[in-house]
Amino acid sequence: MSTQLGASSSYDVFLSYRVADTHNNFTYNLHRSLLHKGIKTYLYRRGEELPLPMLLKVIEESRISIIVFTNNYASSDWCLMELVKILQCRESKQQIVWPVYYEVDPLDIRNQKGSFGEALANHECKFKDDMGKAPI
Numbered sequence: 001m002s003t004q005l006g007a008s009s010s011y012d013v014f015l016s017y018r019v020a021d022t023h024n025n026f027t028y029n030l031h032r033s034l035l036h037k038g039i040k041t042y043l044y045r046r047g048e049e050l051p052l053p054m055l056l057k058v059i060e061e062s063r064i065s066i067i068v069f070t071n072n073y074a075s076s077d078w079c080l081m082e083l084v085k086i087l088q089c090r091e092s093k094q095q096i097v098w099p100v101y102y103e104v105d106p107l108d109i110r111n112q113k114g115s116f117g118e119a120l121a122n123h124e125c126k127f128k129d130d131m132g133k134a135p136i
């Protein structure tokens with residue numbers, strides 16, 4: 001099963017993760033294992049140029065989203081845009097969302113503490129005048 005986008009592709013699973021943190025280890029191995037089991041999985045590849053509207057469509061059309069949270073996940077604007085869309089789909093389409101906590105304390109994510117919380121605070125400061133204007 002290929003992860004390349006076709007004309008009318010929809011996926012069983014969308015993997016949201018910070019490429020720099022887990023691409024060459026955990027997330028890549030998870031992706032391979034899911035494909036091996038016949039589960040059609042979307043995984044962003046380094047250098048892939050996917051326009052934001054197309055990425056959002058992939059998220060919408062996936063049955064499940066797996067979010068691989070790391071200490072640096074929230075420092076990526078792209079990851080946060082994916083997260084917002086995933087949570088919207090969980091609410092509006094009852095999409096299943098599975099969080100995975102990779103080398104990060106789940107309480108830091110839940111309580112927005114540690115480096116995860118710092119990254120969110122930095123993001124909020126950076127975009128405080130544009131809150132609510134996300135391209136999603």
